[in-house]
Amino acid sequence: MNLSVGKLLLxxxxxxxxxxxxxxxxIQTKNKESVSSQRxxxxxxxxxxxxxxxxxxxxxxTVLSPDGQMSIVMKKVTNENSSVYVxxxxxxxxxxxxxxxxxxxxxxxxxxxxxxxxxxxRYVFVNQVASGSATAxxxxxxxxxxxxxxxxxxxxxxxxxxxxxxxxxxTGWDSSTLLHLFTENxxxxxxxxxxxxxxxxxxxxxxx
Amino acid sequence: MKKKSKxxxxxxxxxxxxxxxxxxxxxxxxxxxxxxxxxxxxxxxxANTISCIxxxxxxxxxxxxxxxxxxxxxxxxxxxxxxxSLEKAVLGKTTEMKHIYVDLEAQALMAYxxxxxxxxxxxxxxxxxxxxxxxxxxxxxxVSTRMEGxxxxxxxxxxxxxxxxxxxxDDVAKSRGFSIHGAYWHNNxxxxxxxxxxxxxxxxxxxxxxxxxxxxxxxxxxxGEENPGTLVTVYGNPL
Numbered sequence: 413m414n415l416s417v418g419k420l421l422l423x424x425x426x427x428x429x430x431x432x433x434x435x436x437x438x439i440q441t442k443n444k445e446s447v448s449s450q451r452x453x454x455x456x457x458x459x460x461x462x463x464x465x466x467x468x469x470x471x472x473x474t475v476l477s478p479d480g481q482m483s484i485v486m487k488k489v490t491n492e493n494s495s496v497y498v499x500x501x502x503x504x505x506x507x508x509x510x511x512x513x514x515x516x517x518x519x520x521x522x523x524x525x526x527x528x529x530x531x532x533x534r535y536v537f538v539n540q541v542a543s544g545s546a547t548a549x550x551x552x553x554x555x556x557x558x559x560x561x562x563x564x565x566x567x568x569x570x571x572x573x574x575x576x577x578x579x580x581x582x583t584g585w586d587s588s589t590l591l592h593l594f595t596e597n598x599x600x601x602x603x604x605x606x607x608x609x610x611x612x613x614x615x616x617x618x619x620x
Numbered sequence: 621m622k623k624k625s626k627x628x629x630x631x632x633x634x635x636x637x638x639x640x641x642x643x644x645x646x647x648x649x650x651x652x653x654x655x656x657x658x659x660x661x662x663x664x665x666x667a668n669t670i671s672c673i674x675x676x677x678x679x680x681x682x683x684x685x686x687x688x689x690x691x692x693x694x695x696x697x698x699x700x701x702x703x704x705s706l707e708k709a710v711l712g713k714t715t716e717m718k719h720i721y722v723d724l725e726a727q728a729l730m731a732y733x734x735x736x737x738x739x740x741x742x743x744x745x746x747x748x749x750x751x752x753x754x755x756x757x758x759x760x761x762x763v764s765t766r767m768e769g770x771x772x773x774x775x776x777x778x779x780x781x782x783x784x785x786x787x788x789x790d791d792v793a794k795s796r797g798f799s800i801h802g803a804y805w806h807n808n809x810x811x812x813x814x815x816x817x818x819x820x821x822x823x824x825x826x827x828x829x830x831x832x833x834x835x836x837x838x839x840x841x842x843x844g845e846e847n848p849g850t851l852v853t854v855y856g857n858p859l
Contacts, residue, residue, distance in 0.1 A: 479696060480806045480823030526742060527807045531692060584808030587689055592808050619747065 466492050477529040484536050497522050501553045512551045525585025535609055548582040550609055556612050569612040577602040596597050625701040665715050666797045667816035669769035673797040678762035678839030684779040688805040696804050699782045699822050718850045725856040727810045744813035756787035758849030759794055761841040769815055782822050783829035787852045812858050
């Protein structure tokens with residue numbers, strides 16, 4: 413095979429051109445993939461929401477004393493996993509406020525009764541439901557404690573009396589120191605009781 | 621024949637005597653029932669068995685103690701606002717007819733102007749005495765009064781009962797003293813707690829007192845032709 417120098421040069425040039433075309437093609441393809449990938453990433457970035465910390469929700473409820481001179485305010489601040497309850501008593505005329513209780517309320521629900529205040533405004537109770545049982549926590553509106561205890565848990569004291577009846581509801585105050593309790597017995601309506609504050613005595617009533 | 625007629629006469633005499641005894645018996649029984657009914661009508665109990673409606677001055681008593689459920693309790697100060705006793709208070713000026721409804725089952729009081737409900741409050745009605753049902757008219761409003769009744773553990777003597785509105789109708793005389801009033805001795809509204817009257821929280825009683833007619837003027841206000849009393853309808857059965 414006798415190839416002239418000219419022919420060899422021509423072949424060399426042809427190979428070089430072909431190689432150049434292939435390289436150019438490969439580079440272009442790679443660039444396209446890169447742009448496409450960037451666009452895709454941009455799309456994903458738009459879809460994924462910005463995760464912010466959930467803002468706590470605040471609920472507030474107020475009950476006025478029967479003479480309109482005091483009020484109790486329950487603030488419930490709900491975070492992701494828990495609720496914090498803050499109870500305060502206010503003097504309506506002077507607008508002075510006394511915080512009487514704060515709790516994280518883990519597994520507990522609190523609410524205010526329309527009959528929260530004792531008729532003389534010395535005591536106030538809040539309803540609590542924990543583990544399916546209803547009770548009331550009784551506080552002094554002055555913020556003073558009952559001995560070493562911040563409050564009297566009506567259910568806890570009533571259960572120790574072993575009356576054989578289950579406390580189902582605390583309706584309000586029959587007098588300045590007597591809470592009115594409804595009970596049940598084996599699913600039927602049981603007798604009513606007076607629950608005396610601060611002694612904790614339970615007095616069975618003949619009437620409902 | 622004579623013997624037979626004698627026997628017949630004896631038989632008819634016996635029948636006459638029996639008939640006479642029966643008639644006397646019937647008269648006696650019906651007479652007793654009638655006397656009992658008349659006596660009941662003449663001696664119907666007052667809502668407050670002792671005080672009834674003795675004091676209509678409407679004035680506030682100073683330095684007094686109260687008794688409720690057989691226990692002595694403090695009488696709160698500042699229950700009566702000076703405005704209620706001295707000025708003519710008209711809350712809710714309207715041309716519509718005012719009407720108060722009391723639902724004994726729900727233990728709730730609703731105040732209407734025409735067909736529009738303008739207020740609703742929890743109440744406590746008769747527990748130791750029945751609250752009569754029917755439609756009544758307010759005949760007097762007292763800023764403050766004393767109520768006394770019951771006996772034993774149930775005895776009560778309550779001065780300065782705030783914002784009292786006595787009502788009546790043809791069946792329930794004024795003298796029986798049924799009323800709507802504030803109650804400072806308990807806070808168990810929404811449940812029966814009274815001797816027949818309609819108890820309200822003092823703060824709610826004041827609002828209703830100033831809204832209802834006759835338009836208040838002074839410690840005591842009588843309803844009249846020019847200042848008629850608001851109608852009160854009581855209905856339902858307490859649970």
